Amino acid sequence: MTTDASTSPAARPSSLPVKPRIFSGIQPTGRPHLGNDLGAIRNYVALAERYEAIYCVVDYHALTHVHDPEMLRHQTLEMAAALIALGLDPKRCTLFVQSDRPEVTELCWLFNTVTPVGWLQRTPTYKEKRQNQPEDVNHGLLTYPVLQAADIVIYKASLVPVGRDQAAHLELSREIVRAFNARYGVTFPEPQPVYTDAPVVLGTDGVKKMSKSIGNTIEVLAEPDVIRKQVMSMVTDTQRILRSDPGRPQVCNVCRLHRHFGDDYEQIWEGERTARTGCVDTKKLLVERIIAHYAGARETYKELMADPARLRAILDEGAERIRPIAEATMAEVRERMGLR
Ligand code: TYM
Numbered sequence: 001m002t003t004d005a006s007t008s009p010a011a012r013p014s015s016l017p018v019k020p021r022i023f024s025g026i027q028p029t030g031r032p033h034l035g036n037d038l039g040a041i042r043n044y045v046a047l048a049e050r051y052e053a054i055y056c057v058v059d060y061h062a063l064t065h066v067h068d069p070e071m072l073r074h075q076t077l078e079m080a081a082a083l084i085a086l087g088l089d090p091k092r093c094t095l096f097v098q099s100d101r102p103e104v105t106e107l108c109w110l111f112n113t114v115t116p117v118g119w120l121q122r123t124p125t126y127k128e129k130r131q132n133q134p135e136d137v138n139h140g141l142l143t144y145p146v147l148q149a150a151d152i153v154i155y156k157a158s159l160v161p162v163g164r165d166q167a168a169h170l171e172l173s174r175e176i177v178r179a180f181n182a183r184y185g186v187t188f189p190e191p192q193p194v195y196t197d198a199p200v201v202l203g204t205d206g207v208k209k210m211s212k213s214i215g216n217t218i219e220v221l222a223e224p225d226v227i228r229k230q231v232m233s234m235v236t237d238t239q240r241i242l243r244s245d246p247g248r249p250q251v252c253n254v255c256r257l258h259r260h261f262g263d264d265y266e267q268i269w270e271g272e273r274t275a276r277t278g279c280v281d282t283k284k285l286l287v288e289r290i291i292a293h294y295a296g297a298r299e300t301y302k303e304l305m306a307d308p309a310r311l312r313a314i315l316d317e318g319a320e321r322i323r324p325i326a327e328a329t330m331a332e333v334r335e336r337m338g339l340r
Contacts, residue, residue, distance in 0.1 A: 021158060060105065165209055177191070
């Protein structure tokens with residue numbers, strides 16, 4: 001964890017948990033990629049040691065672009081299994097599936113009534129998604145950040161481990177909370193992002209953010225051969241043409257990733273700078289390190305996926321554990337808003 005912030009005492013709602021509560025959500029995109037892990041999941045694990053943590057596989061959000069029911073169900077289980085395999089202990093934190101706690105959709109609707117539509121139209125991710133799926137600009141895409149705000153604050157969470165791509169959504173969550181608190185009295189904390197030391201991981205193209213929708217990912221729990229192919233396809237320093245040319249590790253995505261796998265990245269960078277090592281050598285080393293780093297998680301993931309009943313029981317238990325928090329918040333909100 002590198003960035004930390006908590007609610008200002010002046011705006012502190014009376015029913016906040018004693019310890020800061022952590023919440024984060026992840027889309028059921030199947031197996032996670034390196035960006036998910038280095039940018040967010042590592043912090044889910046670290047923060048669960050110190051705080052009361054709640055993590056959610058956001059299948060409602062996924063419906064804005066996944067329309068195959070079987071695929072959605074399967075990928076939801078895959079992401080839950082992956083989170084456990086990557087270190088989340090369901091005994092020490094709560095892991096659940098978003099649609100198993102449907103109270104959040106009611107809060108989303110209520111938040112819609114305090115959210116000016118202009119805020120949503122200006123959200124960068126909305127503009128991006130309109131371009132990416134022009135044939136399917138559904139209303140869910142517009143209201144996506146409102147559901148995200150509801151996800152977080154229905155549990156009165158104040159810290160949210162995410163990658164930097166979620167900064168605009170978090171800013172909007174704070175604005176929605178402010179708008180609600182101003183109209184109905186201070187009810188919710190303003191959630192703050194918590195970043196890792198790799199808040200933006202670039203994809204194998206070395207230009208765009210690593211993302212499944214772009215197809216530039218390194219899937220950390222995939223079979224070694226898949227990881228090998230993905231890493232070996234990475235774009236390195238584009239100005240280093242000949243093996244004898246000195247490299248610029250500071251602009252090379254492969255070199256940058258070495259910072260997270262081993263404590264000798266300075267030597268690796270030096271090798272590149274002096275052309276002692278070539279890009280292919282540096283990639284091969286990265287492949288082996290990534291495969292080794294995730295070997296244990298890969299086995300745990302396979303075991304979990306072989307026993308879906310056990311996985312579903314863990315997720316059911318998670319959703320049940322937080323039912324009282326969701327219900328208490330909704331009772332408070334209905335009271336404040338004048339609903340029966
Ligand atoms: P999602 O599913 O796209 O990504 C899950 C988490 O991984 C981080 N991440 C990255 N970090 C660094 N570099 C990358 N290339 C990279 N790619 C992904 C994301 O920042 C995120 O933390 N809208 C959210 C899901 C969500 C949510 C929430 C998050 C729904 N409700 C409430 C926080 C709180 C999303 O689509 O994340």
